Amino acid sequence: xxxxxxxxxxxxxxxxxxxxxxxxxxxxxxxxxxxxxxxxxxxxxxxxxxxxxxxxxxxxxxxxxxxxxxxxxxxxxxxxxxxxxxxxxxxxxxxxxxxxxxxxxxxxxxxxxxxxxxxxxxxxxxxxxxxxxxxxxxxxxxxxxxxxxxxxxxxxxxxxxxxxxxxxxxxxxxxxxxxxxxxxxxxxxxxxxxxxxxxxxxxxxxxxxxxxxxxxxxxxxxxxxxxxxxxxxxxxxxxxxxxxxxxxxxxxxxxxxxxxxxxxxxxxxxxxxxxxxxxxxxxxxxxxxxxxxxxxxxxxxxxxxxxxxxxxxxxxxxxxxxxxxxxxxxxxxxxxxxxxxxxxxxxxxxxxxxxxxxxxxxxxxxxxxxxxxxxxxxxxxxxxxxxxxxxxxxxxxxx
Amino acid sequence: xxxxxxxxxxxxxxxxxxxxxxxxxxxxxxxxxxxxxxxxxxxxxxxxxxxxxxxxxxxxxxxxxxxxxxxxxxxxxxxxxxxxxxxxxxxxxxxxxxxxxxxxxxxxxxxxxxxxxxxxxxxxxxxxxxxxxxxxxxxxxxxxxxxxxxxxxxxxxxxxxxxxxxxxxxxxxxxxxxxxxxxxxxxxxxxxxxxxxxxxxxxxxxxxxxxxxxxxxxxxxxxxxxxxxxxxxxxxxxxxxxxxxxxxxxxxxxxxxxxxxxxxxxxxxxxxxxxxxxxxxxxxxxxxxxxx
Numbered sequence: 001x002x003x004x005x006x007x008x009x010x011x012x013x014x015x016x017x018x019x020x021x022x023x024x025x026x027x028x029x030x031x032x033x034x035x036x037x038x039x040x041x042x043x044x045x046x047x048x049x050x051x052x053x054x055x056x057x058x059x060x061x062x063x064x065x066x067x068x069x070x071x072x073x074x075x076x077x078x079x080x081x082x083x084x085x086x087x088x089x090x091x092x093x094x095x096x097x098x099x100x101x102x103x104x105x106x107x108x109x110x111x112x113x114x115x116x117x118x119x120x121x122x123x124x125x126x127x128x129x130x131x132x133x134x135x136x137x138x139x140x141x142x143x144x145x146x147x148x149x150x151x152x153x154x155x156x157x158x159x160x161x162x163x164x165x166x167x168x169x170x171x172x173x174x175x176x177x178x179x180x181x182x183x184x185x186x187x188x189x190x191x192x193x194x195x196x197x198x199x200x201x202x203x204x205x206x207x208x209x210x211x212x213x214x215x216x217x218x219x220x221x222x223x224x225x226x227x228x229x230x231x232x233x234x235x236x237x238x239x240x241x242x243x244x245x246x247x248x249x250x251x252x253x254x255x256x257x258x259x260x261x262x263x264x265x266x267x268x269x270x271x272x273x274x275x276x277x278x279x280x281x282x283x284x285x286x287x288x289x290x291x292x293x294x295x296x297x298x299x300x301x302x303x304x305x306x307x308x309x310x311x312x313x314x315x316x317x318x319x320x321x322x323x324x325x326x327x328x329x330x331x332x333x334x335x336x337x338x339x340x341x342x343x344x345x346x347x348x349x350x351x352x353x354x355x356x357x358x359x360x361x362x363x364x365x366x367x368x369x370x371x372x373x374x375x376x377x378x379x380x381x382x383x384x385x386x387x388x389x390x391x392x393x394x395x396x397x398x399x
Numbered sequence: 400x401x402x403x404x405x406x407x408x409x410x411x412x413x414x415x416x417x418x419x420x421x422x423x424x425x426x427x428x429x430x431x432x433x434x435x436x437x438x439x440x441x442x443x444x445x446x447x448x449x450x451x452x453x454x455x456x457x458x459x460x461x462x463x464x465x466x467x468x469x470x471x472x473x474x475x476x477x478x479x480x481x482x483x484x485x486x487x488x489x490x491x492x493x494x495x496x497x498x499x500x501x502x503x504x505x506x507x508x509x510x511x512x513x514x515x516x517x518x519x520x521x522x523x524x525x526x527x528x529x530x531x532x533x534x535x536x537x538x539x540x541x542x543x544x545x546x547x548x549x550x551x552x553x554x555x556x557x558x559x560x561x562x563x564x565x566x567x568x569x570x571x572x573x574x575x576x577x578x579x580x581x582x583x584x585x586x587x588x589x590x591x592x593x594x595x596x597x598x599x600x601x602x603x604x605x606x607x608x609x610x611x612x613x614x615x616x617x618x619x620x621x622x623x624x625x626x627x628x629x630x631x632x633x634x635x636x637x638x639x640x641x642x643x644x645x646x647x648x649x650x651x652x653x654x655x656x657x658x659x660x661x662x663x664x665x666x667x668x669x670x671x672x673x674x675x676x677x678x679x680x681x682x683x684x685x686x687x688x689x690x691x
Contacts, residue, residue, distance in 0.1 A: 036580050036583070036584050037584070038584055041584065044431045044433070047430070047431060048427065048430070048431070051430060052402075052403060053403060053423065053426070053427070053430075059403075059423065062419065062420050062423045062424075063423050063427055065420075066420070066423060066424040066427055066435075066587045066588055066589060067427065067431070067433075067587055069588045070436070070580070070583030070584060070586070070588045071438075071583065071588070072438060072590045075590055200472075200480065203480040203481070203484065204478070204480055207480065207483060207484070207487075313574075313575065314574045314575055314576065314577070317575075317576075
């Protein structure tokens with residue numbers, strides 16, 4: 001870096017050591033709450049604290065917010081965390097206090113808010129989430145070999161016995177999601193050559209031949225990677241399946257860089273950020289917090305309308321497949337479901353509706369909600385076992 | 400460096416009405432030499448921030464509009480191939496050696512500056528506006544990140560070009576794609592919201608000095624209420640200014656006195672057929688009723 005011409009000089013004044021420790025405590029709290037903060041940011045925060053911006057608490061809050069936040073949803077949470085950490089005992093006093101006090105704040109409490117203790121209906125219970133943590137059961141599942149897997153992958157998810165089988169099924173689903181990723185992207189490499197000649201690149205390439213165009217460069221359309229947007233119905237009627245589908249969604253979110261995940265019931269919750277968490281237990285914890293306030297009933301139409309209005313523009317591009325995982329039991333107006341499905345249809349390449357009930361004997365999509373949605377759906381398929389999820393892959397590969 | 404307290408007033412002189420959060424963020428850009436990432440709905444004046452910043456520092460504004468498929472050639476530098484070829488042809492008979500010709504054609508004369516290279520080669524720090532960075536591909540984002548941390552460019556045939564000055568970098572995003580965490584972490588962040596009524600009225604008065612102050616306030620109130628309606632395309636500040644100018648041009652002094660004129664000129668604010676149908680004359684009158 002050319003220091004001479006740099007517009008500013010480095011600030012030499014440094015905050016005191018107790019202040020630095022206090023700042024470290026604050027950064028640790030923020031990180032616990034899901035903020036991505038590196039060392040460079042912490043060092044810059046120390047410079048901000050030493051600057052005139054820190055003369056007044058509110059000024060410091062604004063300044064640190066610009067530094068530490070990196071998306072809109074973090075802004076409001078930052079204010080809360082800042083107030084709790086620094087203002088709990090007044091900033092001036094806090095500057096004198098050592099770091100010990102700061103650590104007592106458990107970061108999760110801020111996210112949770114009141115009433116976080118009870119897990120919302122339809123979301124997986126803790127015990128389920130802990131299944132794969134149990135290394136032994138996971139290992140045994142693998143030793144079972146292919147035949148055991150085959151039997152398992154055809155078994156209805158409702159009938160899985162105990163944590164062990166569940167864990168094995170989840171492992172299968174995760175592997176499926178990874179394999180899907182590998183296959184769906186490999187297609188791009190074996191593209192034919194382009195149709196149009198890129199003149200500029202051709203001249204560039206042939207400078208070595210004195211400008212005679214021997215070696216032609218082509219321009220070809222770069223194909224976008226397939227993006228999956230998963231909308232999962234987390235209502236009471238889906239309860240038996242949600243736990244499994246959440247894990248499937250988690251695996252999809254981890255293996256597809258471009259994917260978005262939403263949960264809905266009476267309202268819609270954007271849960272992609274929770275699912276980016278690698279550790280499944282923590283991911284599910286965060287998910288449960290984000291999806292709080294689940295009431296009775298399912299308002300599919302309203303949730304889809306919310307999605308269309310607030311998220312679709314960002315979440316959907318031209319090569320996007322929207323996957324709706326729901327049994328279609330809608331307590332809202334079928335007309336609204338019809339119109340929001342119609343709007344969604346205009347936006348995305350394909351709509352896949354996966355309904356776990358299709359696997360049941362004698363099921364017919366007669367629910368009013370399902371009737372309203374069906375005309376807009378490209379693929380209406382079963383999702384009651386792992387085989388049915390795997391059948392989705394060849395379909396997605398053609399999109 | 401401009402003191403923190405002076406930034407807001409200098410921005411105002413440059414024609415931009417900033418709130419406290421934004422002026423703090425702009426001050427921190429200088430204090431910490433970090434880029435500023437501004438997000439917000441279309442039409443809240445993200446690009447204007449960079450323009451105003453360039454005016455405040457009295458420096459050049461270099462704008463790079465991002466689009467899908469933007470690559471290093473159109474963002475950073477490119478050789479002027481046509482000129483190079485001409486030079487080679489012209490020297491064919493002169494008996495110049497290969498290395499001489501090479502040194503000639505890979506010199507600065509034949510280098511085409513693109514925005515990113517231009518931004519680090521100015522004597523005086525310019526403001527570099529990377530507009531709508533979410534439209535560019537992810538690969539480009541990584542490339543940009545590298546440049547923003549090193550401020551130097553390596554050109555294989557030519558060598559490394561170090562920055563003469565560090566540009567002030569403003570990135571804007573409309574949120575059509577999720578930006579990478581690395582880029583977000585590198586930048587300061589500001590979310591630009593639609594202005595509140597007072598600020599919007601101040602903006603109208605600043606941009607249209609001839610307008611009556613009470614009309615400006617009424618216009619700001621109507622637009623503020625209209626944004627709360629369930630519209631497909633929420634009117635931005637540019638639309639507000641268009642509308643205010645229209646009303647002033649028609650000689651309207653009090654919106655409540657001319658509800659029909661207000662309704663007819665709403666096309667300056669409502670840009671889709673659905674929105675136009677949604678805001679009926681009754682809705683317009685209801686909104687006007689609230690503007691006391």
